[in-house]
Amino acid sequence: MSAAPVRTAATAGRDAVRDRLWQAGRAGGEDTASAVALATLRDGTGVEAVPLDPIAPVQARVVTEWAAGRLTVARERAATAVHDRVIAALAHRPGHRGEPPVRACVVVACVNGERHTLPARLFAEVLRLRGRRVDFLGARVRPCT
Incomplete structure (x- = not known):
């Protein structure tokens, strides 16, 4: 027990x-x-x-x-x-603190077909808070062709 x-x-x-x-x-x-x-x-x-x-x-x-x-x-x-x-x-x-220092840019997106953005948004915000430049693209992002 x-x-x-x-x-x-x-x-x-x-x-x-x-x-x-x-x-x-x-x-x-x-x-x-x-x-x-x-x-x-x-x-x-x-x-x-x-x-x-x-x-x-x-x-x-x-x-x-x-x-x-x-x-x-x-x-x-x-x-x-x-x-x-x-x-x-x-x-x-x-x-x-405003704009974070310029460091490696991280692109965060949800793959095509994924509609749930909150986990990706949480991840993007934590990266931003750690001083990364983040481009959050949202849901249903199609791959480059």
Whole structure:
């Protein structure tokens, strides 16, 4: 028999942030979700960490709930759109360092036929936060011919 995981103040705080973001996403509350993400930054979470946690795990929950039939397609799309806009708010927040130093350019795109851009957008934003120049092309990008 395994022991229950130890719940620390840090994990409780992380879980509370995830829950607030989950509730805001389900309600289509872009302003609330952005406020949660920006407050997480003010509380000392590094800007690179926010797309990876809480946004990525909450989005995974959205997809899991949709797949289980507990969220409608409309609710799933609304929550995903909220999370996408939160990522944009992080990138354009006051005090953002502006243009990153010119380094190798990374092109991020979804292959032709792929409509789900949020994972690629999360990846692109983390690269941008690490100082890379990123061209995010979005969904359904056809290969060069």
